Each structure stands twice: as structure tokens, then as C-alpha cells.
Amino acid sequence: MSKPLVFPALEQFVAATAGRNMTKAAYVAVTSGVIMMLLLTVDPAYEAAHRWVDAVLWACLNFFVFEWAVRLRHAYYAERLWGYALSGRGLVDAVAATAVPIALVLGANPKTAWLLGVFWMFKVVPGIPGLRQLRRVLVLESGPLLSVLVIFLMVLFVASVVVHYLERDAQPVAFGSVPATLWWAVATLTTTGYGDVVPITPLGRLVAAFVMICGLGVFGLWTGILATGFAAETRRDNFLKTWESVSKVPFFAALGPSAIADVTHMLRTMDLPARTMIIKKGKAGDSMYFIADGEVEVDLPGKKVRLGEGAFFGEMALLGNNMRSANVTTTRVSRLLVLDLVDFRLLMARHPDLAETIDAEAKRRALENK
Amino acid sequence: MSKPLVFPALEQFVAATAGRNMTKAAYVAVTSGVIMMLLLTVDPAYEAAHRWVDAVLWACLNFFVFEWAVRLRHAYYAERLWGYALSGRGLVDAVAATAVPIALVLGANPKTAWLLGVFWMFKVVPGIPGLRQLRRVLVLESGPLLSVLVIFLMVLFVASVVVHYLERDAQPVAFGSVPATLWWAVATLTTTGYGDVVPITPLGRLVAAFVMICGLGVFGLWTGILATGFAAETRRDNFLKTWESVSKVPFFAALGPSAIADVTHMLRTMDLPARTMIIKKGKAGDSMYFIADGEVEVDLPGKKVRLGEGAFFGEMALLGNNMRSANVTTTRVSRLLVLDLVDFRLLMARHPDLAETIDAEAKRRALENK
Amino acid sequence: MSKPLVFPALEQFVAATAGRNMTKAAYVAVTSGVIMMLLLTVDPAYEAAHRWVDAVLWACLNFFVFEWAVRLRHAYYAERLWGYALSGRGLVDAVAATAVPIALVLGANPKTAWLLGVFWMFKVVPGIPGLRQLRRVLVLESGPLLSVLVIFLMVLFVASVVVHYLERDAQPVAFGSVPATLWWAVATLTTTGYGDVVPITPLGRLVAAFVMICGLGVFGLWTGILATGFAAETRRDNFLKTWESVSKVPFFAALGPSAIADVTHMLRTMDLPARTMIIKKGKAGDSMYFIADGEVEVDLPGKKVRLGEGAFFGEMALLGNNMRSANVTTTRVSRLLVLDLVDFRLLMARHPDLAETIDAEAKRRALENK
Amino acid sequence: MSKPLVFPALEQFVAATAGRNMTKAAYVAVTSGVIMMLLLTVDPAYEAAHRWVDAVLWACLNFFVFEWAVRLRHAYYAERLWGYALSGRGLVDAVAATAVPIALVLGANPKTAWLLGVFWMFKVVPGIPGLRQLRRVLVLESGPLLSVLVIFLMVLFVASVVVHYLERDAQPVAFGSVPATLWWAVATLTTTGYGDVVPITPLGRLVAAFVMICGLGVFGLWTGILATGFAAETRRDNFLKTWESVSKVPFFAALGPSAIADVTHMLRTMDLPARTMIIKKGKAGDSMYFIADGEVEVDLPGKKVRLGEGAFFGEMALLGNNMRSANVTTTRVSRLLVLDLVDFRLLMARHPDLAETIDAEAKRRALENK
Secondary structure, eight states, X not given: OOOOOSSHHHHHXXXXXXXXXXXXXXXXXXHHHHHHHHHHTSHHHHHHHHHHHHHHHHHHHHHHHHHHHHHHHHHHHTTOHHHHHTSHHHHHHHHHHHHHHHHHHTTOOHHHHXXXXXXXXXXXXXXXXXXXXXHHHHHHTHHHHHHHHHHHHHHHHHHHHHHHHHHTTTOHHHHSSHHHHHHHHXXXXXXXXXXXXXXXXXXXXXXXXXXXXXXXXXXXXXXXXXXXXXXXXXXXXXXXXXHHHHTTOHHHHTSOHHHHHHHHHHEEEEEEOTTOXXXXXTSBOOEEEEEEESOEEEEETTEEXXXXXXXXXXXXXXXXXXXXXXXXXXSSSEEEEEEXXXXXXXXXXXXXXXXXXXXXXXXXXXXXXX | OXXXXXXXXXXXXXXXXXXXXXXXXXXXHHHHHHHHHXXXXXXXXXXXXXXHHHHXXXXXXXXXXXXXXXXXXXXXXXTOHHHHHTSHHHHHHHHHHXXXXXXXXXXXXXXXXXXXXXXXXXXXXXXXXXXXXXXXXXXXXXXXXXXXXXXXXXXXHHHHXXXXXXXXXTOHHHHSSHHHHHHHHHHHHTTOOOOSSOOOSHHHHHHHHHXXXXXXXXXXXXXXXXXXXXXXXXXHHHHHHHHHHHTTOHHHHTSOHHHHHHHHHHEEEEEEOTTOEEEOTTSBOOEEEEEEXXXXXXXXXXXXXXXXXXXXXXXXXXXXXXXXXXXXXXXXXXEEEEEEXXXXXXXXXXXXXXXXXXXXXXXXXHHHHO | OOOOOSSHHHHHHHHGGGSSSOOHXXXXXXHHHHHHHHHHTSHHHHHXXXXXXXXXXXXHHHHHHHHHHHHHHHHHHTTOHHHXXXXXXXXXXXXXXXXXXXXXXXXXXXXXXXXXXXXXXXXXXXXOTTHHHHHHHHHHTHHHHHHHHHHHHHHHHHXXXXXHHHHTTTOTTTSSSHHHHHHHXXXXXXXXXXXXXXXXXXXXXXXXXXXXXXXXXXXXXHHHHHHHHHHHHHHHHHHHHHHHXXXXXXXXXXXXXXXXXXXHHHEEEEEEOTTOEEEOTTSBOOEEEEEEESOEEEEETTEEEEEOTTOEEOGGXXXXXXXXXXXXXXXXXXXXXXXXXXXXHHHHHHOHHHHHHHHHHHHHHHHHHO | OOOOOSSHHHHHHHHGGGSSSOOHXXXXXXXXXXXXXXXXXXXXXXXXXXXXXXXXXXXXXHHHHHHHHHHHHHHHHTTOHHHHHTSHHHHHHHHHHHHHHHHHHTTOOHHHHGGGGGGGGGGGGGGOTTHHHHHHHHHHTHHHHHHHHHHHHHHHHXXXXXXXXXXXXXXXXXXXXXXXXXXXXXXXHTTOOOOSSOOOSHHHHHHHHHHHHHHHHHHHHHHHHHHHHHHHHHHHHXXXXXXHHHTTOGGGTTXXXXXXXXXXXXXXXXXXXXXXXXXXXXXXXXXXXEEEESOEEEEETTEEEEEOTTOEEOGGGGTTOOBOOSEEEESSSEEEEEEEHHHHHHHHHHOHHHHHHHHHHHHHHHHHHO
16 A cells, blocks of 8 residues: 655655654744743733733644644554554654643633643653663562652651651641641651741651751662662663674674673763764873774874775874874764773773784774884 | 461452562552542532542442451461561551541541541552562662761751851741751752751842752752662662573573573563563564463464463564564463663674574564464 | 879770770770750750750860870870871860860850860870771872862852852842852852742843752762772772681681682671671571681570581571571680681682582581580 | 063962862851951941951951962963953952952942942852862753753642742732742742741632642652762762772782773772871771871881882781771872672672782781781
8 A cells, every 4th residue: 555645745754753763843833832831821921922821832732733634654564553642652743742632622711721732742652762771671680669659658658647646736727637637748758848848846756857967868769779770771771782783893703602701891872973072182092993783984193094884093192192183073963982091901901812813903094104 | 277268359359468569459449448538528519418538438438448348367277477577568457457447536626537437548559560669779879878867967957057047136036946947948958948947148148049959959969869779770670580581582592601691681571461562563673582481372363372471583584684574462461571672683693593593584484484 | 204193094995995996995085075065055954954954064175174184194104195186086185175275265165165175076086996997088089079079169159259249239238259250150050959049031040950960970980980999999998807717717827829819808707796696596597607706605495506717507508407406605806707608609610629628517516416 | 481480479379279179278268258247247346346347357358369460460360361361260269359349330239339349258168078079960961950940930830820820819018929829839849938928718728838838848758869860970080080090000900901990999089198197006997008108107106107109008807807907197198999798798709819929918917016
């Protein structure tokens, strides 16, 4: 089933949003839409410029409706209409496109209806770089995190009951019921401490002091768990990303699988946009680079040399000469593998054949550049 | 000494609570009991529905009394009455069953007596998954944690004395005695900062600023210690759980003990309820699974294959094909061992024989499915 | 130069305080002294019981003066008078003994003079278990910690100047000068947030929001640094303590130095007072113990067996039987080396000879106990 | 192009500032300048001493102008005028020298113009020891940190919209528009909690409680990420610094490259100023030292021995004698490599030849000192 090209430019534009990141237009729409939604609620600003505010809001809404429609159509022709419509992405698109119109149709005050524009922000979520990593940490550590949450809730409830009992006669309004006291307890246990409601009896204050210290403890546990999970996840993530690239670099191809695992632990992946300066002449440097993907340009005196996939550069800095001798810039989007001095030494020690290759190439280049 | 089966259904019901987790009925009783206890203290709510509130509270209390009675009887016939009655569990059950009635008998105001229902919450404690781990961390790191607590107390007392001295003339009510000043100090050192009492002299504020910065330091130390302890404990816990399962998988049986320890470090245990989808067709995947316990169903085109203990699946994702080719679902409660891509590579490098087995099986399956 | 025994009982009493920990009497004196100092400042309490408060305070002071005098005398006869007097300990003792009397002699109001009794608390410092470890972490990580402190101060000053500029016309009292604004800034940057002074202009609030977020960042850096330092220090500390003990256990004597380093990493040192139950019959267990120092009593059915230095126990739990079969209690202060199940498996794999020894002994014991 | 020596003493003075650290004079100027700037805004203080305040401020300003001028001149003769002028350092110098005069020339109130003196503080930045390390952590972990920031902003905006909707009727001033509500939200989500604006409706408070708990979570994630990054960076930094030094110590020269990498992991670099006591006689010690650079003096009974580059000392403490037997002091700025007892044992086990060398030298010294 082929798809008729009604609006080729638009198709192309929307097709670009099918990947993980949003189009620039979508970012602009989300940002300006949310800002206008904020201004709408500020009476003097809205009175002064209500035409502009309304115009931008409607433009943004139309953009999102249109985006959703095109995506639905795209998914329909790709025979996965429901797959898209019920995915997280599809639901976010649907809510962004329909929430405000539905509220308006149901007769809500426009100022209230447009508040639903805050859902537009969720369209940004898939574009956040480290989100997947964050989610994995939360999932893997969910056991201990839940325990801390339960402890948190228990301290909260017990403290509320006790302080309600101690303070209800002294302050019948603020501490007259347990739910009212919970408001005080949550502000205290999270160490927010509004101070709008505060115990005044000596015993109530003693319990409050204990609650605050528990707050510190809960905080510490929470952070400790997340730090642990993060450390493990970062290691894992970096290995995965690097492994894939290492196997594409011919330089490492001669190594056995165990040596490749070893090398992978030493390298770090770096994704760079086009026209980024990687090495600046005259700066101190302590790492060398392998090109896993893309191309760089070395700005030697008198000529420019281009290095492609599988090549390496910056090795001089690791072989005694700490000052970079030429600018190196990417010519297009590139993925580099970075080898720090620390790990270069280890690599040299464990895989002397690699060391020789690098050394020979360095000498050849030095000779050539003279 | 055998036990007469008076209420077989009830026996059975309560026997189910003898394990680590509570019955669902108990969760319902705790939740609804605590909510009703909250409502009891809210005068308008209680006036509107006092019959319902009272009824639920009495029902919950009766449930806990009954649960305790049956457990005592059970323990008596198992000849460990005191062992149960004096254990943490037994005491929690006893307090939950008797606290409110005793308060009522002693003539307390019913609204006050029912507040003791907050103790019902503690019945949830044994069911919290990561609690044992939390406790081990607190015990192992108790030395440094205590040090930080003592430092905390010292800063608290010294700051209180100094600020009392500096502020007592300016604010005789709030800072007129050291105990009164302690209230300010604890709210400040925990960075809660109610703001109900605040130093106003320049020197008092200087000391207060120092106390706040100390608060940050105490926080940092606290968290640092807990993070360290948690990292060690998580590693240990995971190893223990996995070790047990690894030794049951025939696939790893041929390995020597040192290789098993090695493999154990690479695997992660995952407990799943029945009818849980582990692999979703068409999703990207980067881990394979060994079945330590239970059974899964692979939903191949045209037929359904069941895999039991000792089998593995999901290996395709690690052998070049990143897209999952079939849904896999558990048929009953199962324990799986997860091997991530990272560790799969290491395993391949260190134990090439395992790699060959997996490879051969993968080829056989691919052939069969064609 | 020998020392005349004027007060042998007192000498003995004070000599006991020469070690790292305080005597129990000193703990009592510090605690009761500080509590009385607190009560002294509470007018109603002091009026009701001024005789008692004064009596306890003078008694505590006399105790500290006497302690200091005896220690000075002791140091004099040991020919290290100045070594003691100028050490941290000696200075703390001197301040505790002389601060209050000097203040009284100089004509200070007694209520003010006794406030100096807060210095008594510092006598507790050398007895805190993990303090040395804390100090090492702070010293080793002082570089990054100082950097964070400088960043903190910079944000503080720049924010104060900017907010002073923005708010001075709107709130001339609270933000009229930079030092006054610093008070607001420190309460905000530490996320204490008293709320006694708060910016009200839109721009002032924008800067304040930025300061709060910086506060989170400073917090995070601080904690991250401390957590890192703590992890390294804990590893080091544990290794040192354990190494010493391992070399004293004959069981490990046959191992070469590299294997001992290996084993040391697996063991954990545990210091226990006399009459502490280590293993409770019927509980699940997952670790075995080596006695580095001291003695334990195994409460077997019908007889009690004592095990001394170099012996091990609890190995059954690691050899298949998870339920502890006897109570084990220390008979005197003992140092045990704990081997967790995790590490037991690794040890078995790497040092099969040790495994055999443990296995043989376990069988011998099982036979004997039948 | 040689440079005429117009003010040799001044040249010399300013040349000293070309390195990474500031001259002492510059520290004095920054500190006194900023303090005077603070005093300028305190009306009573300024009235009492306005001559002094003005004089110091002008002196500081002149100092910075002069410093900048000399540095520009220096850079001009070194043919890198723009390199310096546009570097971070150069821009900070330029702002410090010109901000206040420009403001005064533009007709700003002097009290306002001098506030720009707060920029002088930035001159301290290059002298902060761990700043480079901090920056690397922030760069390497920028992905997850940004994710957390985006989550933070989303919670902030959604909470503001919801609470604005819930509270706008009850509190039209504080919650009447979304931007006004953002002020409350940021103070709550960072757990600062001023309490100047607080929700009062039950639903508003429920959302607020949720925001506070999210605040804890954001905090925890933030810290966890930074802790992870810091641990990796510290390891890397230490290795780099130590590697350089190890290769200069002849004692380690005989080792192969893999063994040097091994040894480097065990050593820690320590930079000491002249006349610093490293070892104090009679103290307990658990580390030995290698001199990578500089010289130390060992204060033996009757004679003083000097040890230069490549020598080691303190080994007695690791060979059974825990009490240090002589004072050791640096005679000039020195870089030492510290080997802790832990690692000494490992070194002995893995490189027995090094152990023998140390042992032989220790015996020779013991013999000699008798």
C-alpha cells in the first residue's frame, strides 16, 4: 500500500519528527505556547496584548493538531495506526492536540481552558537525552526506593497523630484534625518548613525536632540509593555505546574478544556535531581519539588533511608532546572514541602491538610534516 | 500434639498470613482503618458519616484482634507461643489488637483512643521488600552515622548557647533560654527553616549563617555514608540471590566453582508474576534470559512453544538481531536470570564453550522456525 | 622517677581515662552538667530547683577540675607535661576545667558564666568511633570541598549584590545594604528559607529562584564529593583492621602473602563486648566467623563448648544447613572475622585447600555432636 | 622583539601573577575591596568612615587597572595580545578594571557603581584548586544532569498551573496568575519553603505535598549523578598525577609498564610546601613515602640526614614498628608518593623484588643508626 504524496514538503517536514527528537518548529511551538499561556493569566499583560497572545496560542494549537493528524495518517499508511495512537508518544500528541479544544467545547472559561496547554510540555520528553537511563535506575532500584517511601509515610502518619494529640488544644485550627496536621508534617519531613503552622508546646516541638532529623535521614537514604543505581547504570550504558563503535574501528579488529572487552572499558564515546573543534592548537592535551563514524580535518601548516572512519589522531599528546600541534575540526556529525592518558598507558602495557602501531604511525606523520 | 480444625477456612486464611507478606484482607483493613481514623478527627466529616466511620473502625479492630488470636493459637499448637508473642511481629500484632480497647477501658475519650489505630500501620512493615537491606546498611555503617549524629548534636548545642547569649536581650521570648533556642537551632541546622523565630542581631545572624552551612555539611556526610553502604549492600544482596539460582541452571553446571562465581557477578535475578510479558515483539532488546524457576511461553508465528527450568531465550538480540522476533510471557510465577549485552560479551570472551552452546541453540531454533 | 601513690583508688580511676574512651563517670558528668546548664536558663525551672541545679553544676565543675589536675600530675611524672597540656585533649580538659571559674572571677553574671559549660561537651569527642575516618575523608577531599565552598561564597555575594540593587527601593529595611541582603542570601542558598525577608519585585524573585536552584547544585556537589571520599576510606579502613587480625589466625597462616591480601578483602572485622549473642538458634544465617581475639561459648544440647583464638564457627550455615543449630555467645571482649556466604563461595573456588579444612572440621563436629 | 625593562620590580611582581595562582597582593586587594564595597552600602558605617572606604576602593580599583595594563603590555611583547585579552582570564581582568569606571562615567550613582566591584571576586577563580575537576564532572555528566533539570522544570510548570487553578479564587493576589504561582512552586520544589505564600485549600495542599516529595526526588537524582561522576573523575585525576611522578622514581624504573600501571593505582601524590613536618616522632604511622621531587631532612639522634629525589622513608612503620622513630621535614617544595599499609602489603605480594629492596635498605639503615 503506497502513500499518495499530497503535501510533499509537509510530509517531509513531519517525517523528520518521527525519530527520537522533535523538529525545531515543535520546540518553538512548545516554548512560545507555554509562555503565552503564562501571559494569558497575567491580567495587565493580557489586556495590553490580548490579540498577540490569542494569535500565538491558536497558532500553536493548530500546529499540534496538524502534527498529530499527519502522524496519524503516516501511521495509517504504515499499517500501525493503533500502535502509534496508543503509544506514549501518540497519547501525548493526542492530549496536546485535543485537551484545549475539548475544554472550550465543554464550555470552560477560555482562561481556564488554555491552562491545559501545559500538557504541550510533555512533547519534549522523548527528546531528553538521559531520560532512558534515569528510568532504568528508578526501575532497578524500585525495591529500596519503595521501602524508603513507606518509611517516609509511616513517620509522616505517626508524627501527625502524635502532634495532633499534643497540639490540638493549644492550636485547634492548625492541628485540630489529623489531616490538617499532615500538612504541617509533610512540610517538616521534607525539610521545606513553610512556617505557616508551627507547634508551640514543648512536647510538640520535641516531636517536630525528631521529624526534621528523620527528614535528613530519608533524604540521605533516597540519595544513597539513587547514587548507587546511577553508578551501575552509567558504567553499563557507556560500555554498550562504546562496544558497538569499537567493533567498527579496523584498528581494534585484530584483537580477540576478551581484549576488545578490555579496550571497550577504556574508551569513552563522544558524539559531536559538524564543524566542532576537537583539538585546539597550543592547548595542553591528555587524550587521543579514534574516529568511529564521520570525518575530521587536521589544520596542518600549509595544508589541510582529512581523516575518515577508523583513523586516529591526537596521539602526540600521549607520546611526550603535551602541547597540541594543530587544530582538528569535525567536517560532519561524527562519533569519536576517546582514550585518556591513564588508559593509554594501560593499553600500551597490555597490548604492546597496538602501541607499536600507534608509535609507527606517529613517526610517519612527524616525518611527513617536516 | 495435633491441632483440631475448628474453622478450616479461617485457619487456611490466617495460615496464609504466617509468611512474610500480609494477606490482601489485612492490607485493606490497615488502609481503611487508618483512613477512618483520619476522618474521625475531622469534625464535619465525622458528623456527616459517624455511623460509617465507627462501623469501619470497629470492623478493622475486630479483624486485628481475631488475626492475633488465631496466630497465638497457631503458635501455641506449634509449641512456640512465646517465640511468636515476643517477636517483633507478635508485639506489633498485640499492640494493634489491644491498644485501642485498653485506652477505651481506661476511660480515654473515644476520639483520642482511636488515634492509637495509627499503630496498625506497623503491620505493613514485614511486607516492605527492601527493608532488610536498609537495616543491614544502617547497622554496618552505624559507626560513621553515629559520629555524624554526635557532630550534629554538638553544633546544635553550641549554636544554641551562643545564639541564646547574643539574642536573649533583643528577643527575650524566643531566645530567653537555651531550650527555647534549641527549637530555633534544630529548625535551622536541618535546613527546615520555619522562620517563626529568627535572630535579628548582626552577630546572631552570622552564627545562624554558619549553622546553616554546617547543616549542608551534615547532610552531605550523612548521605555520603549511606550511599557507600548501599553500594556495598546491593552488590552483596544481588550476588546471594543470583548464586542460588545459577547453581540450579544445568547450562552453567559444567562450569567450575570459580567460573560460577564469575558468571554470578554478571547475572541479575528477576522475579516475575504469572502472565507477565517479558519480551515484546518488535521492541529493541539487549539482554537474554535464563529460566531458574517457572515457565515461559514463546508466541512464535503459528505455534506456541513453552520453555521450562534451565532453558534460555532472547539470545537473538545479543547475536546481531536487535529487534525481538516474538512475544515471550510467563505462564506462572517465575524467576529469571538476566544477562545484559555488556556481560554477554564478557562471558563470550572468558567462557567460549558457553558461547558455542548458545550459538548452536540459536542456529537450531532459527532453522526450526523457518 | 617513680610516682608516689597518694590516692591509689583515684589514680586507678583516672588512669582508666588515659585511653581513647572516657570513663562512665565522665559521661555522666558531661550529660548532667549540660542538662543543668540548660535548666539554669529556664527561669521557672531554676526558681523551683535552684539549689539542685547549682549543686550539680558545681559538682560537675569540680569533677572536671579534679580530672584535669590528676591528668596533669600523671603527665608530669611521665615526663610529658607539655605534650599533654598542649595536645587537643589537654586543651579541651583545660577549657572544661577553667572556662567557668575564669568567667566568674572576671565578674560575669553567673547565668552567663555557666553557659561556658557547653565546652564540656567537647570532652566526648575522642570517644566518637568513626571520627578519625570522617577527618581523613575531609582532609583527602579538601581540594574539591574548598572549590565548592568558594563557588558557594561567590554565588552568595553576587546574588546579594544583585538582589540588593533590585530590591533596595521596594524594601529599604531588609535589602537596604549588601550585608543585610547577605542574610537573605545565605538562608536561601542553603535552602533553609526562613521567609522573614523575601524579595517582592519580579526580577528579584527571578534571581532568588536561580539562587535556590544553585543551592540544590551546591548541595549535590558537596554530597557527591563526600560520598566518593567515604567509599574509598571505608574500603581502606576495613582492610587495615582486618589485615592485622587475619595474620593472627593460624587457619590462614599457610596462605602466601598474595592469598592473604585476597582473603583480607573478603573478611569483615567485628568487635563485640562480652556476653553478646552472635548466633541465635533457629535463625537463618549466611555467614561464618573466625575468632581473631577473645573466646566464644557454643551452647550445644547437653554441654557447652568454648572456642578460643584461631577457631571458627557457624560454617554449617554455609554448607547447606541454613538454620543455626546452637546459640553462640562471647565470654569476653572478642574480635571476630566475618565471612559472608558470597565470599565463602569465592574463597572455596580460589583456595580449595581452605575449603577442605573447613569441610573436614564441620564433619568432625557433626559426628561428635551426634 | 625584546621588552624594555621600565619598572623591573613591578614587572617582576606582575610576572609572578602570570601563573595559575594570584599574587598575595591581589588576594588582599580583592578581599579588602569587596569588604569596603559591602560597607559602602551600610549607611551608618559609611558615614562614620567614608574617607577610608573611598580610599580603599579607589586603591583597589587602581591596583586592578594597573595589573590589567601590565598584563596587556606583557602579552603585547609576547605577541599574544588578543590571545590574552579574549581569554577567560583576560576578560575577568578587563571587567574588574573597567566596570566601575564605566558606570561612573555613564553617570551612575557612586553607591550603585561600586557594587560592580563584586566582579573583582572572579579574579580568584583560576586559583581554586579543584575547579578543573568540578568542571569536567559537570561536562561528563551533563546528559543526565540536563534530564533532571528538564524534569525539574516540568514539575515546576505543571504544579504551578494546577495550584494556580486550585487556589486562584481563595488567594487571588498570591496565586492569581501562573507566573506568580511559579514563585511559590520554585520555593517549594527546592524545599526552601519561605512560607510567604502557602496554599490553603485542601486540594492545593495535596498538590503542594506532592511537589515537596518530588523536590526530595530531584535532589536525590542530582546528587546521585554528581557522586557517580565525581568518583570516576577522582580516580582518573589521581592516576594521571601519580603516573607522571612514578616514572621519575628510579626505584620503580625496573618494573615493566604493566607493573607500573599497577603500582600507580596504589600510590597517592602529595604536594608539600617547604618546612612541613611529614612524620612526627612517636606518632603511630601506617604509610611510607617516596620522594618524586624535592628533598626531606630526617632528624636522627645526633645527626640530620637529607634524602633527595628517588629516595624513600617511613618504611619502618610498615615493617612491624608502628611508632615513628624520627621527625621528617621537607626542606623545599616537594612532591611525595604515599604508599599506605594496605597497598604496601599488596605490593609486597605482587612484586617481591621491590619488597626485598625496601627490606634490605631498612636493615642497612637500622644498622647504620645503631
